[in-house]
Amino acid sequence: MESDSALVITNPAANRGRCGAHVAALRSAHPATPNVRWIATERAGHATELATIAAQSGCRVVVAAGGDGTVNEIVNGLMTVPAAQRPALGLLPLGSGNDLAFNCGLLDAPASALQRALHGTPAALDAALIVDDAGRSRHYINVAGMLFDAAALMQAMRIQYLRGPLIYLVAVVRTILQNHFPTRITLLVDGEASQHTLLMLTVANGAREGGGFICAPQALPDDGWLDYVSVTEISRLQMLRLLPEFLRGTQGRFGSVQFKRGRTFEISADRAVPVHLDGELWADYAANVRHLRITLLPGALRLMR
Numbered sequence: 001m002e003s004d005s006a007l008v009i010t011n012p013a014a015n016r017g018r019c020g021a022h023v024a025a026l027r028s029a030h031p032a033t034p035n036v037r038w039i040a041t042e043r044a045g046h047a048t049e050l051a052t053i054a055a056q057s058g059c060r061v062v063v064a065a066g067g068d069g070t071v072n073e074i075v076n077g078l079m080t081v082p083a084a085q086r087p088a089l090g091l092l093p094l095g096s097g098n099d100l101a102f103n104c105g106l107l108d109a110p111a112s113a114l115q116r117a118l119h120g121t122p123a124a125l126d127a128a129l130i131v132d133d134a135g136r137s138r139h140y141i142n143v144a145g146m147l148f149d150a151a152a153l154m155q156a157m158r159i160q161y162l163r164g165p166l167i168y169l170v171a172v173v174r175t176i177l178q179n180h181f182p183t184r185i186t187l188l189v190d191g192e193a194s195q196h197t198l199l200m201l202t203v204a205n206g207a208r209e210g211g212g213f214i215c216a217p218q219a220l221p222d223d224g225w226l227d228y229v230s231v232t233e234i235s236r237l238q239m240l241r242l243l244p245e246f247l248r249g250t251q252g253r254f255g256s257v258q259f260k261r262g263r264t265f266e267i268s269a270d271r272a273v274p275v276h277l278d279g280e281l282w283a284d285y286a287a288n289v290r291h292l293r294i295t296l297l298p299g300a301l302r303l304m305r
Helices: 015-029 046-056 068-078 099-103 110-119 148-157 165-178 236-248
Strands: 006-010 036-040 061-066 088-093 122-132 137-140 143-147 183-189 192-204 226-232 257-262 264-269 275-277 280-283 291-304
Touching: 006 015, 006 046, 006 088, 006 110, 015 036, 015 061, 015 110, 046 061, 046 068, 061 068, 061 110, 068 088, 068 099, 068 137, 068 280, 088 099, 088 110, 110 291, 122 275, 143 148, 148 165, 148 192, 148 275, 148 280, 165 236, 183 226
Parallel strands: 006 036, 006 061, 061 088, 088 291
Antiparallel strands: 122 137, 122 291, 143 192, 143 275, 183 192, 183 264, 192 226, 226 257, 264 291, 275 280
């Protein structure tokens, strides 16, 4: 792949299969662009493999055509090469949530988004690295969601009859009713220790997740900070009361919601902690993850804007 080339990695399965149709319509309406190659993923992890090869080959930009999970896979491919060799990241948001694109102000119509992704101006974008007690590691770009957050994703994965952000809303209500598990947490933020009993814990690089929940209203993906958001032990009824607040980003007015900012986080728990990264399940309850370390990587990526 030539150094002036671009690779568009498409995920036909994104948005419950709608992404493939959107890509076909987009390519039909717009003639082929020189030095731009399109490849569709065929399996989980394929986007990481393709992005790794593109980065090692000197590709100029790798575009994620899909949802936040597709972006996450591509980011993990780009991060395999040194920063000086790393291609820029472009966004063609065709998923069900598209939270990173929203957080970066890049929710354009597909044709405009493609032009920006291929020909925009690269700007610094933060990333984060998470490591668990088994030594597994992965990069993420938007949100690491734990406890309630990840349980809601597991609920969403079981829903087959809905599409788009409504999936996440129904999943959250189900989780409030079925997964009310307070967990004792020891938290170390930039070396400062504290202890909590929590229902929800999120370490965010961007403000929005789940296709519409403003979990970390102050988070910016390029400000050199990670934003920690937690909900302490409260009743199911109180959790339901918080639901519209998280949709508006106004949950901070409730004492049960806590915010912190930092660059390194260590999390230890008295029970298994499920984890999702950018809307993709990374650890379920069976993984029995009880210790996590999260480190900010400021300006690790360049995003086409």
